[in-house]
Amino acid sequence: MSNMIVFGTQWGDEGKGKIVDILTEDAHMIVRYQGGNNAGHTLVTHGKTFILHLIPSGILHPDKICLIGNGVVLDPEVFCQEIDKLGASGISITPERLAISKKTHLIMPYHKALDQAREAAKSGQDKIGTTGRGIGPCYEDKMARIGIRAGDLQDLELVREKISKALVEKNSLLKTLYGQEPVDHQQVFEHIQGLAARLVPFLADVSEKIQQAAENGKSVLFEGAQGVQLDIDHGTYPFVTSSNTVTGNASAGAGYLYSMSRVIGVVKAYTTRVGQGPFPCEQDNEFGSHMQEKGAEFGSTTGRRRRCGWLDLVILREAVRLCGPTEIALTKLDVLSGLKTIRVCTGYKYQDRTILYPPQEENSMAGVTPVYEDLPGWDTDISSIKSWKDMPENAKNYVKAIEKHLNIRVSLISVGPDRDQTIRIS
Template sequence: MAENVVVVGAQWGDEGKGKIVDLLTEKVEVIVRFQGGNNAGHTLVVKGHKVVLHLIPSGILHPDKLCLIGNGVVLDPEVFCRELDGLNSLGVQVGPSSLKISRKTHLIMPYHKLLDSAREEKKKGPDKIGTTGRGIGPAYEDKVARTGIRAADVLKPQLMLAKMEKAVEEKNVLFQHYFDQPPVKVKDMWEAIQPWTERLKPYLADISAEIASVHHAGKPVLFEGAQGTHLDIDHGTYPYVTSSNTLAGNASAGSGCGPSALHKVVAVVKAYTTRVGAGPFPTELDDETGRHLQTQGAEFGATTGRARRCGWLDLVVLRESCRLNAPQEIALTKLDVLSGLPQIRVCTGYESTEGRLAFPPQMENGLSQVDPVYETLPGWEEDISEIRSFAALPAAAQEYIRCIEQELGVKVGIISVGPDREQTLVR
């Protein structure tokens, strides 16, 4: 039977999932995005050309593959259409035969983005979450409140308009009396989104049925997650999290298939740690080494352009990721960024008022109340970007990888030594 694979980020996002998905896509027939919105960007470099995708699965760059957007995603129709246009301008022809959207996928409406920005502006200091302002949170709120607009609603304009009016009625109370902003006019927003929602119609499909059909035909499926484990709404560093479940287990609910269809989990781990926005970060480096990681790793958000905070690899965070996702394999990315550092440190535990911890504390902002315990490993000077086998890596780089495997009990099967598709070692 074909092996279905789930790819998830094991840190706070930005681990390089896009490249790993792109690599694994060659072995599958179907790629499914199962959660999140356009608050995440997957950057791929193919033959020196950089492509950033926010909603459309990374597998779209491969011919003869079927890409699906699941019900667990919140989709901005305008962003989706602009992404289509961008791909077509690069010569990547995308149509309803190669890309489908679940009719159950919730849509991000213009008022969601306005509400997102208004909330973040009103927050002060430590209360700021660092949201991208893309409307993702408010769209998920409406989904849970059962006032959301689903993709299938674009096929019934009167229903969609009625649902918008109901949603906006409540939000205008907030806009006027809490945020001191003018009320939203449904008519204006309806007219603004019509060109985008009209273009969605040919792409709508029963994604659950599509996955079942492929599965029964014995063809492999790849499930593509967005963000990272520690941004999960339930298990992440709450409240500094995203608005969806980012764990491998959600690939089932977020795409419409049974959990028995998930055969293998690949956890993507960056060779150091980064974080965007606010939130506790025990191994953060605000020094020359941190700037080295940021510069050499080009650590700037694909969606927002914001500089990412950088720090040493945190194995405590990764132990929790392995416990939550149960990966069979790790894909280690950006190992080349560590080249040139005389010593490399890894966090193997936390000191806290409760003693030594091997897993993150579970109280709110618990990570801000711990001190990292480090193990120091030798660094390497060699440029490893052209190396294509594990045996050819410097001894110190091999030792670093073995340390990760020993601490986490999971094999590092894929190693990325550069952004291009070809700069990858498969063990």
Template structure:
């Protein structure tokens, strides 16, 4: 298998975890290259569900290296909770196979407090829908060059000094702006020490691990979180995440060269969903939207929030294809569309009196577009038992063919159910 990057093509929740889990079988290492525990990847193997927020989705495959890279922001408490949960199920989570880059930024208690204080002060129409997990403030400290990195967890004196320095400014904000009690730097330090001791054995040079894996003739699977339209630069700003989600960041976010990225798979849900605030041109507020939400079990794996549902948006997918240079789509949740009489696909937008094929570049421009739809007949019956592409109803195959035609990207993988086995590889 080629070195492969997995990205979400919409606003996250496309089913990346399942596809990563499936492809991990042939990879030597699986790398999580951006984001934090504001994303959840749900895996279903033999009917048993497993939700991961930080640990790469390939961890369920015995003997595979699982690497958390420098592009990630890591909450060490969440990390330890995940490894304890996996260990209880008999999964090997030893430092011999599970590693954290020494350059990975650490989410601190003050990041989470700052995140929640800011969101609570905003009016209802200005909230961006943050998960409140400290992701944004942690990335801010990284860019301000005052962040705590994973390597600092093994250096108590440096760790204490960084905490003290970070809280000089933040405590002024807590006390004077947000009217909350300032944090005691020493208490933050002491609370973190036992956690740091448990995390320290997992620290490694992830760049070298990736390089060595490739030298051994094995492939590397790069796993992204969220979706491209939540990218801090290219998403629906300001309703975005705090990191670069596009495929190109797999190189910078993991410490390898861009020529190592050979295959780029965009995970695409057969319809569109979005969690939290932000523009959503094809959102449905009718019975069809309710059906997609109910049949698709559309609740966020991390927050539990109900996902907004709508028709497939090819403008969004076209933009992702050009931003990430996709080699193929993996189409998920096709089974959710079964038994709908009519399917609609958004093929373009009307924006400022013109028909456009790509999203407008102005801030919040997508809030002012009108989707242009074309209709296709749906299909009836259960498709979850289909093992080959030609076993799908002709209407389902026509739907897939139209996606390929409108995007210029082939659909190489089709998921017809939540389980690992319910997948067709073309």
């Protein structure tokens, strides 16, 4: 058995979906262990594009089993929409192929209403850049022990009771603090009741399914969402997501203590960020525009334009320290083609000293100055190259520089969005 975990090393949007899709060939089961539909994985297979928000990327492989773990927060409506879209594309989704943990918490309409009201009430630098999908408020209810779990859908009277209790506080906040219309209890219940019949057949003991796979010598691939710098504890707080994105959360979020043979950190060949928050290597100039336009850098969940900048080795060192990757999957290397010089950030100047890891005080990342190393670029279009030996020498040197600084080998290089535009390095 060879278990694997794939995680994002930066601020998300590294291309994890494509890497999971490729590695699924070597796995029996794919498990999503955190986050919600604030994440989006874009997959391109034989020229056809799929965007997934909740269902693990392995679902495109008809012989694989996909699981949604207890660490995920699930919007029932989005889940059903995703199933319908996949079905319309000829991909069959059945409870035999896809299961949801009964412990998975559900995003309710009042979570979204509260999320959006809070963000609208903020101004300027106080805005977090939330997607407004209700992710944070759902995790809040989970920690406050008043959340509704997927397993509760088997007892609709329990769901009705929980909705009623939750809305006492939620409506008070919406009306009194934010000046919004209250949420109607009956409307929420009828909305969830209409979706429950579709979700209940997919409910399962996900921990047991992973255990059975392990006992039968089957390989399991664990899939995270977002990136390390969006981790609620270790990211650029407060401009972070509401869950732990680091690999250590896979055990808690999937419900199984695992042993990993491969830990794959997905690194975009440059750096991007969506929404607010410090971004030391951001290039609001022709270089950033080159990356944005050539990389089609728009969020797959929100459609927002991604901020772009040079590769930041400081945050990558932090990802290595926190997540222990055994290898790197380097994505979007083709986007850098055509640049005469490519810069990489090797350290930060901070309070009159050079540091190699991010400072830990709140908003301290906004006060650092990048230290750059310049590398020669290449003009060759590499999007159709199939092997490492055919890569331009300067592209090879760029990859080797990353390996040298991080002391981690690059095992996969993506040179385009399609599944076939991938180079494996043995």
